[in-house]
Amino acid sequence: MKTRLPTIAAALAALVLAVLVVTPRSAQAATGFHVAEGRLYDANGVEFVMRGVSHAHTWYPGRTGAFADIKSVGANTVRVVLSSGDRWTRNDAADVANVVALCRQNRLICVLEVHDTTGYGEQGGAIALDRAVDYWLSVASALTGQEPYVIVNIGNEPYGNQNYGGWAADTSRAIQRLRAAGFAHTLMVDAPNWGQDWSFTMRDNATSVFASDPDRNTLFAIHMYGVFDTAAEITDYLGRFRAARLPIVVGEFGHNHSDGDPDEATIMAYSQANGIGYLGWSWSGNGGGVEYLDMVADFDVTRLTGWGQRIIDGVDGIRQTAREATVYGSPIPTASPTVSPTVGPTTPPPGPGSCVATYSIGNQWPGGFQGEVRVTAGGTPISGWTVSWTYADGQTISQVWNATATGAGPSVTARNLAYNGGLAAGASTTFGFLGVWQGANTVPVLRCVAS
Known part of the structure; x- marks a missing residue:
């Protein structure tokens, strides 16, 4: 019944999707979804x-x-x-x-x-x-x-x-x-x-x-x-x-x-x-x-x-x-408890040509967790960023999105992708990951380097 006959073509040059901010015709006039x-x-x-x-x-x-x-x-x-x-x-x-x-x-x-x-x-x-x-x-x-x-x-x-x-x-x-x-x-x-x-x-x-x-x-x-x-x-x-x-x-x-x-x-x-x-x-x-x-x-x-x-x-x-x-009529879900520690300097703001990264744990369960890092540009635009850290408790990363990550064991280095490296002064982007932990899940200290 269901067939697909795709011809896998050569990858086309990636074009960046612009961030869209719009006002609907009638703010929440929608009676449904x-x-x-x-x-x-x-x-x-x-x-x-x-x-x-x-x-x-x-x-x-x-x-x-x-x-x-x-x-x-x-x-x-x-x-x-x-x-x-x-x-x-x-x-x-x-x-x-x-x-x-x-x-x-x-x-x-x-x-x-x-x-x-x-x-x-x-x-x-x-x-x-x-x-x-x-x-x-x-x-x-x-x-x-x-x-x-x-x-x-x-x-x-x-x-x-x-x-x-x-x-x-x-x-x-x-x-x-x-x-x-x-x-x-x-x-x-x-x-x-x-x-x-x-x-x-x-x-x-x-x-x-x-x-x-x-x-x-x-x-x-x-x-x-x-x-x-x-x-x-x-x-x-x-x-x-x-x-x-x-x-x-x-x-x-x-x-x-x-x-x-x-x-x-x-x-x-x-x-x-x-x-x-x-x-x-x-x-x-x-x-x-x-x-x-x-x-x-x-x-x-x-x-x-x-x-x-x-x-x-x-x-x-x-x-x-x-x-x-x-x-x-099902209960409205409540957010799971989150841990959102901030690392690195936040005041004063990062200087020109610099960036700061903050780390948060959005969800955690026995043996695993989901995390997010927010990267914010300093006083001038940047064209790329690299964030690195080393876990103190032996945690490891199993999957990353919106960044590429390399490293051995508890040491992680994450770099921007083609579409989220350029940031205006003071602008931010995020990347996320899944990780594995045992015993403790201490928040690491992050280092952010702009390019």
Whole structure:
């Protein structure tokens, strides 16, 4: 059922995403989900991080028990495959209303997507985003008033690996048509290149596409399969959106694929550490050679596959990390206790051509912790920075994002990436990491050197 035919191209020159500060058309006029500063918030104004799976409803319309089963494994979101009728049997307004009712009955957030756009420009029969908008307009009666429970994913994987240059203009036009028709939902837009954006078309046009939405309520979705087979590729891609304060979600990913072996451990760990949503593909019913992407066998929730065990019960998996949306009456989560010690000089401010780094522990558990370092430029702009430290208690770093790190044992040296080295006078950036500790987790003394 689900196939991808990406052509892995030579890496394009990285372009820096500008930090976007905008004022929505109506500050919190949204009656449902909304985005702000690169984060997704529910109708109660509480940050919501998607943890869920896709379900191929349009191909298996009789498998409505899947919604309860998906909820039973701890998911807070289900991404539902629908069809406009151009390639598969059309899901009409009555069916869409029933899907939304099933989501609400099972206290799931419903991400609805039109699948007929998949691989447009390369896949025979695929439809353009304009045609997908026509479909959404035709089922609007099922969606009006459902903004606290429904996110509209305009079209799955629009554009394959050919003729994808029109993605930004087509996506902006689709957003504006839906807004003009009165859609107040958070809109999710998929990347081209079969969703994997190896051309960086979505990454480098995200700022302008976001600005084209008069509600500033658009969420970007990257699909991570074989193109994202290393930690560096994953953290660089997601990190650029975070640095630009643009909302991003991993809209699909798997543990394996015909185009390569995705690094699902990094996808899940980085998403968890950075508050990024993820939706795995898919619950059950895959065909076309990707049957290994089924999470349960034959829609039987008692028969988890290896992939199902990994994404549901593994480290950083759904059952461990999902939090139900507060619109269903679940308690509003409270922040975990944090330790935020400051190291290095803070007064007076750092001098010209210098930087200062501060270290904080955001979360800690037996044997592990999540940390963050904030780098601040001195009285003049800097073009790069290096932060180094040595742990006193033998701690080690296992994973880093928004920086490159080297070192042996407890000694760590972290350097900026291409997009976050240049800082204006007094400006700051951050990088994060996961670490291992035993016995004690004393805060180290940091040294920051600017270039």
